[in-house]
Amino acid sequence: xxxxxxxxxxxxxxxxxxxxxxxxxxxxxxxxxxxxxxxxxxxxxxxxxxxxxxxxxxxxxxxxxxxxxxxxxxxxxxxxxxxxxxxxxxxxxxxxxxxxxxxxxxxxxxxxxxxxxxxxxxx
Amino acid sequence: xxxxxxxxxxxxxxxxxxxxxxxxxxxxxxxxxxxxxxxxxxxxxxxxxxxxxxxxxxxxxxxxxxxxxxxxxxxxxxxxxxxxxxxxxxxxxxxxxxxxxxxxxxxxxxxxxxxxxxxxxxx
Numbered sequence: 155x156x157x158x159x160x161x162x163x164x165x166x167x168x169x170x171x172x173x174x175x176x177x178x179x180x181x182x183x184x185x186x187x188x189x190x191x192x193x194x195x196x197x198x199x200x201x202x203x204x205x206x207x208x209x210x211x212x213x214x215x216x217x218x219x220x221x222x223x224x225x226x227x228x229x230x231x232x233x234x235x236x237x238x239x240x241x242x243x244x245x246x247x248x249x250x251x252x253x254x255x256x257x258x259x260x261x262x263x264x265x266x267x268x269x270x271x272x273x274x275x276x277x
Numbered sequence: 278x279x280x281x282x283x284x285x286x287x288x289x290x291x292x293x294x295x296x297x298x299x300x301x302x303x304x305x306x307x308x309x310x311x312x313x314x315x316x317x318x319x320x321x322x323x324x325x326x327x328x329x330x331x332x333x334x335x336x337x338x339x340x341x342x343x344x345x346x347x348x349x350x351x352x353x354x355x356x357x358x359x360x361x362x363x364x365x366x367x368x369x370x371x372x373x374x375x376x377x378x379x380x381x382x383x384x385x386x387x388x389x390x391x392x393x394x395x396x397x398x399x400x
Contacts, residue, residue: 163356165354181358183331206306208307226284231287232284232287233284233303235305257307
């Protein structure tokens with residue numbers, strides 16, 4: 155799907171997301187993909203050798219555990235970059251709405267294939 | 278300046294911006310820079326041959342006039358990509374707070390040097 159040439163409203167896209175941990179691509183810029191994601195509970199430890207992963211929290215609170223580094227706790231309006239290759243595990247006690255930016259082709263669970271691995275899909 | 282390894286709060290960064298049309302870099306991911314910008318009034322027609330420019334409106338309303346295409350009007354939570362090279366002119370009747378993503382080294386006025394041309398600066 156080509157990059158939309160109309161504006162994309164983040165809340166409208168997130169409202170269409172019905173499953174947790176199932177990123178939906180909403181926009182592409184400079185070869186990077188922005189994905190709307192709803193998360194709740196524990197994700198799996200994984201990494202992305204393809205590049206950095208940017209998290210922007212839209213609603214709620216997201217904890218990201220990081221290998222050999224202190225965890226970070228992100229609230230609405232917070233941005234955080236998980237550096238390329240670094241193992242991390244997101245967690246949200248309550249449902250949390252986020253925007254994630256990745257290089258194309260990145261799988262949500264990295265190489266850690268699990269029941270939470272999602273196919274790429276645009277909304 | 279290296280990418281911060283702590284979280285970046287968008288509103289806190291925008292609160293530090295005192296001038297209009299003067300982007301302040303707050304974060305880098307996958308070689309792209311995110312900049313906090315306050316805008317008000319008319320900007321100049323310009324383009325960015327280096328890459329796409331992503332606008333995310335945090336507060337207020339932003340109009341972007343586009344060469345040979347319909348203008349877009351963006352409100353809080355809207356995202357829009359100005360494709361690489363396309364001439365555009367942002368405008369905001371009232372002060373508007375935005376986040377912009379560009380490749381490194383992009384000048385806010387492109388090749389259209391003017392009194393609004395800003396130096397790159399991190400906050």
